[in-house]
Amino acid sequence: MKFNLNRRVAAGVAVLLAASLGLAGCSNPTSSSSGSDADTSAADYWPSATGKLDGVELKFWAAQTSNKIPETVAKNFEKATGAKVTIETIPDNYEQNVQTKVTTGDVPNLLMWQPTRSMLAGFVAQDQLQKLDNAPWVSNYADGIADAGGVVDNVRYAAMISSPSVQGVFYNKDVFKKAGINELPKNWDELVETAQKVKSTKAADSAFFEAGGSQWTTQYAVSVQLADAAKKGLWERINTGKEKFTDSTVQTAVDNYKDLFDKGLYNSNATTAKDSDEAAALWNGKTGMIIAVGGLFNSVAALADNDKEALDEKIGFFPISTDDNIGTIIPEQTNAVVSFKTGDSKKDAAARQFISYWMSDGYEDFVKDQNVISSLKTVESPSTIPQALMDASECVKTGAGSMQSLAIANPDLYLYLAEMIAGTKTPEQVTQATQEQFAQLAKAQGAKGF
Incomplete structure (x- = not known):
């Protein structure tokens, strides 16, 4: 899926x-x-x-x-x-x-x-x-x-x-230790600072890893930034045409994602790497972090033969949003x-x-x-479930719904973002294409405001 x-x-x-x-x-x-x-x-x-x-x-x-x-x-x-x-x-x-x-x-x-x-x-x-x-x-x-x-x-x-599943950051504990990172980020700006520290200390080949070749993973770095706004009615406003993807909230999230590439914080093969490469990079310590969802962690777990002890020792999770540590829920x-x-x-x-x-x-x-x-x-949940997934699940209590959960239509944001990191779309073109498709889908179901 x-x-x-x-x-x-x-x-x-x-x-x-x-x-x-x-x-x-x-x-x-x-x-x-x-x-x-x-x-x-x-x-x-x-x-x-x-x-x-x-x-x-x-x-x-x-x-x-x-x-x-x-x-x-x-x-x-x-x-x-x-x-x-x-x-x-x-x-x-x-x-x-x-x-x-x-x-x-x-x-x-x-x-x-x-x-x-x-x-x-x-x-x-x-x-x-x-x-x-x-x-x-x-x-x-x-x-x-x-x-x-x-x-x-x-x-x-x-x-x-x-x-x-919950969107957030899965990180390699060994990489964080090598980089001298002792505290987890508490908002997006601190996340960027953490990534820059991984890069500057050369604790891994890249601070973040993206699988642009698989495309679907590109959405999460943008999605998690919207959790604070989601709690304040972002998707209700977008659903009724009162706010657009081209307005500042989503546009800033896309700009911030692009900025991570401009800062050299992603893997050099981000446009062609696959999701299997992303899972392997995290498990092998080739990258410090992946902004992902529980489904991708299952690929990491498979590389560890689903060894809970090994996974708990090496891989951790923390939620992140623009201003806080809010998880983004995506069933x-x-x-x-x-x-x-x-x-x-x-x-x-x-x-x-x-x-x-x-x-x-x-x-x-x-x-x-x-x-x-x-x-x-x-x-009770089985005792064999890795702690990273249990920590992610805890975020359901206080998390915010994703676009897929709360929007009345689900445009192809992830495809447009993949095109952006491949250099064929600008951040502004990403949000414009997303808005146009969303409006088309919303209009097809008779939503007011479109």
Whole structure:
């Protein structure tokens, strides 16, 4: 998962949203006969997690990166209820292929999906997702999880099955020690000073590492700078056209990112390096820091054979923002599951029951099996999870949502930034292209102000 939409997927979302406008105000043929999920009592809407479902078959779609995630839960659910759950792997590009299939009327009962506002928007606009309000497990979420994703216009559509990823800085402790760095940065300016110290002491080949050849990693250095503004309503203003990407807040963040290159703080092959090179550089001490997300840390962990002790000794994490140490939250499709309205009330109820089972009776086994950070207060995370990821997860309590989480559309900022570091776009052209695409996507879904 690359944590963003490519141009073809963005275009697909625009088509999906445009199609939904024609459905606005019309009844959904897959809705329950009562007309609204809210008309059904919570007790009836959320059946017992282990109630018998003999003969019921559910179709579960997942990506190549997430098809193993529901396996154990599905097997245990089948044993407990008598239902049959078939997990189908949708090939990459996952998001585009799912949207294409759904547009043709082929829908699953359950789907691994990125629970951000921009990625849920098309399905919500067409009233294709089951509402998960009043779910019995929501009150059991750990601090910050309920607000981290899965909600559009105050309605819950996705279950957060694990703690979402957080953007911040993963650093090599040996490099910091060589550079004489004893205190972690507390804001963006101090981060730049720390990077300059790594460079001046030659503690590593580069202070930062960028994987411009993979493109998707370029977004994080800009994104983390927006956390303070996000807490003050940045994305609400952008969503309504009251502020633009070309205005000072986002423009300054892009300028600051470009300035890191101008200061020589990045690797010399930043335009061609891949994300695998970035992970290796951090693990091997060739770079001091990467501004990244938890998914990339998993690549670092793989290089260490997932040895927690070795990872804890060498790699650390700290959140960063313009003025403070605020983490930026970006839930991935590996963090959440949604359920479609299919027109079959029995299967729809069984799908809700599956989610409820996952988040209750089946949750402890799931967390241990997948070695993921728990999203529930009553289930502890496995002791085998590296401390850097645990520290990142702590930021969910006080963090701010990313563009993907809070914006109504998700433009290709990362592609434009990759073009900038390759020298084919200026910082001003980056924000202009981003604004133009955002306005197009916002207009397609009928947003006011565009």
